Amino acid sequence: MNEIKSKRPRQADIAAAAGVSVSTVSRVLANEPGISESVRQHILRVAAEHGYQTKGISEPMPGGLALIASDGATGGLSVFYEAIVEGLRAGAADAGMSFEVRLVREDRAMPDVIRDQMKATNAEGLFLVGIDPNTALRQWIEADKIPVVLVNGTDPQLRLDGVSPANFFGALQAGERLLAAGHRKILHFTGSHRHTIRERVRGFDAAIASVEGAASRMVPMSFQGSASREAHELMGAILDENEGFTAAFCMNDFIAVGVLEAVTEAGLRVPEDFALVGFDDLPCALMTNPPLSTMRVDRGALGREAVGLMIDRFHDRSAPARHVCHAVVPVVGGTVPMPKTDER
Structure with missing residues (x-):
């Protein structure tokens, strides 16, 4: 038988x-x-x-190229972008996506340059890390239907996929921490052309506007050289003016380090006489005395999330764009007083 x-x-x-x-x-x-x-x-x-039909299952995943603004990746924010790249690499490896990283000057991020980079790396998808696409680049992306994900970036028109920290809400909460500690004249150290930083400005301004009698002063940064040194000099000059500011919100932790140094050198106690909050939770936040109160950004998660968005885009290239915001988490530190509890 x-x-x-x-x-x-x-x-x-x-x-x-x-x-x-x-x-x-x-x-x-x-x-x-x-x-x-x-x-x-x-x-x-x-x-x-074992005879299982797998036709079409093992189609190769298209490759991805990450372009990073060289000024950010090689300057003071290199540690910020290193963690993002680690997340991108991990996410790409898990998904079986070939993945390359290249540095580019933001003013050189033009279609012909990027087209050559993508061809050389055999990439179909483009991750723009810390780069807001200029008009020419955006037009090329839309005309050629290039799969693009903005990493640590925001498209105000929501035509491109992107992932970023919740910049508005993070800055709003940073301002609220200072206001809750009783401060009403607060400095805001900031400066950038990027949409992400503009969101932080909006968030902080919203916090100030929510409390009657609160006022802020924007301190523009030029970022010519060391951000910490520039913030130190600016804060020293403001203290000499003696206008009664008792707190500061800084757009990143490097700036907060410079502000803290100037304040302590002036003989002020932190946080009793002067309080400050940084942003990003970079390694330097733990090295100050006292440790910085800041807002934590999970940079690795941004990279992994970006890979997920790219895979979805590969699967459906005509789907509406999506933007994913990751929550920004307060880090207590020691430069803002702990909120008082109602003991009964």
Whole structure:
């Protein structure tokens, strides 16, 4: 008697043979992201050996190119962008996406330059890290339907996918922390052409506007040289004016370090006489005395989220653009008094 042919193998059979979970097999056979390429190929090979039809499942993931503004990546904010790149690399590896990183001067981020970079790296998707596309670049992206994700960037017209910290709400909360501590004359150290920083300005201004009698003064930064040194000099000059400011919100922690140094050198106690809040929660925030009160940005999560947005864009290139904001978390530090509790 001829043996009856075996039925189509179950996913549980493939999982047992491959030494992985059934859920992992299910995700691979459904071509879902989030599985490393080595595991994916192993499961597909085992599935094929057991007669499981995998046609179309193992189509290669298009590659991605991340372009980073060289001024930010090599200057004072290099530690900020390093963590983002780590998140991008990890997300791309998990998704089986080939991935390259290149530096570019923002004023050189033009279509011909980027087209050559993408061709050289065999990339279909473009991550713009810390770069707001200029008019020429935006027109090329839209005309050629290039899959693009802005990383630590915001498209005011919401035509491009993007991921960023919740800049408005983070700055709003930073201002509220100072206001809750009783401060009513607060400095705001800031300065940038980027949409993300404009959102922080809007958030902080909203906090000030919410409290009657509160006032702020914007202190524009030029970022010529060290941001900490520039902030130190600006804060020293403001203290000499003796206009009664008792607190400061700084657009990043490097600036806050300079402000803190100037305040303590002037003999003021922190946070009793002067309070300040930074932004980003960079490593330097733990090195000051007292440690900086700041707002934590999960830079690695921004990178991983950007890869997810790119994969979705590869799957549906005509879908409406999406922007994902990650919450910014307060870090207590020691440069703002702890809120008083009602002890009863």
